[in-house]
Amino acid sequence: MSADTRPADLREAGEPAFAGLAERHRRELHVHCYRMLGSFEDAEDTVQETFLRAWRRRETFAGRSTFRAWLYRIATNACLDLLAKCRPEPATGGEVPWLQPYPDRLLDELPAGGEDEPEAAAVARETIELAYLVAVQHLAPRPRAVLILRDVLGWPAKDVAELLGDSVNSVNSALQRARAGMREHLPAERQDWTGGEEDAGTRAVVRRYTEASVAVDIDGIAELLRDDVRCSMPPTPGLFTGRDAVVRDWLDGGFADLKGLRAVPTAVNRQPALAFYLRQEDGVYRPLTIDVLRITGGAITEIVTFEADRFPRLGLPERLAA
Incomplete structure (x- = not known):
């Protein structure tokens, strides 16, 4: 089946064909649910619920x-539920x-925007950064x-x-309130976000x-903050x-x-991050924490640290040899 699926095609499709069509949209639906929920795992569960609801309600298409x-309609309602x-x-x-992190290796699976859509690409990048996720979770x-x-x-x-x-009036009113709420929680220097390819200055800070x-040079780290x-x-x-x-702290x-x-x-989340491992008594280095950095104007403006249980989701090794 193609993206131009007709209602009759969908009603007549068997479960394998239906699943194949739905699976093409899994990653973008997952990212959509992640923006709504802020949790990678909740987003996974919600996408599964979305596919289940879609299959059961295919007659309504x-x-x-x-x-x-x-x-997307079904996924949004599943998130709201x-x-x-x-x-x-x-x-x-x-x-x-x-809040949970989203690995860039999975974000790379999203459909690429055309070269004539730089604004759309910028929006996609900025609205997956942790600062945006934190702000939107306050709405x-x-x-x-609506936002x-x-x-x-x-x-x-x-x-x-x-x-x-x-x-429509209610939606427009909700959008204005949501935008105002975002301004309260987004960084003041949003226009200077790291978004885009890392430049030499950012790489030097990292x-x-x-x-x-x-x-463990705390003074050295402090100089970068x-x-x-x-x-x-x-x-x-x-x-x-x-x-x-x-x-x-x-x-x-x-x-x-x-x-x-x-x-x-x-x-x-399209941000530089570092996975830290700590040497154990047996000489093996095991997961400790992950620091996700936001860098603005050559200085670190935010550090979000996640615990070791996030390592598998990010595709990081479970141990490093001595």
Whole structure:
């Protein structure tokens, strides 16, 4: 079956043919659910629920939209249902305990935009960065859906209104509220985000951060931090803002006492990241943490640290030989 699937084709399709058509859209649907939910694992579960609902409701596909758009409608509603059940309240205070990273190696599976769509490519990149994910998780579920459908996917207001069972005026009002909410939580220097290919300055900062971290050179790391740097470690509670507060937290957490660190560079959410391994008594290096960096103007403006359980999802080795 082609992307121009007719309702009759879908109704007559067997489960294998239907699954094959749906699978073509798995990655983009997963990213859409990830933006809505902020959790890689919740997004996986929701995509599976989307495919199940689509199969069961295939008779309802009337062909007024593309099969892809129909799947997006189902996925959005599945996300809203999950949020209503498990997370009725949005994030508060700048923290998102359920935040999980998204590996770039999987983002590379997304359909490439044309060379004549640089703006669309920039939007796709910026709206997957952790700062965007954190900000969007502070919105109530329905305004969040409106923002993502309108500003990220570019859906017309009337289509969003139809999906949500609202009027166009209600959708436009929700979009304005959502944009205002995003401005409260997005970095002030959003136009200076790392987005795009890393430049030499960014790579130099990452290299210096790697060297200082492996050497447990806290002063060296501190030199790379902007005065208003933010640091968090989901799902552990706590958001530390400012160089002094961040360094104090590291010292209180025993970072200065670590011995035998190694770092493996990686990339998540279109941002540079470092996977740290700690040498154990048997000489083997095992997963410790992953630091995801946001770098602006040659300084580190945010560090989000994830725990060792994220290593398998990111395709990182479970151990490094001595």
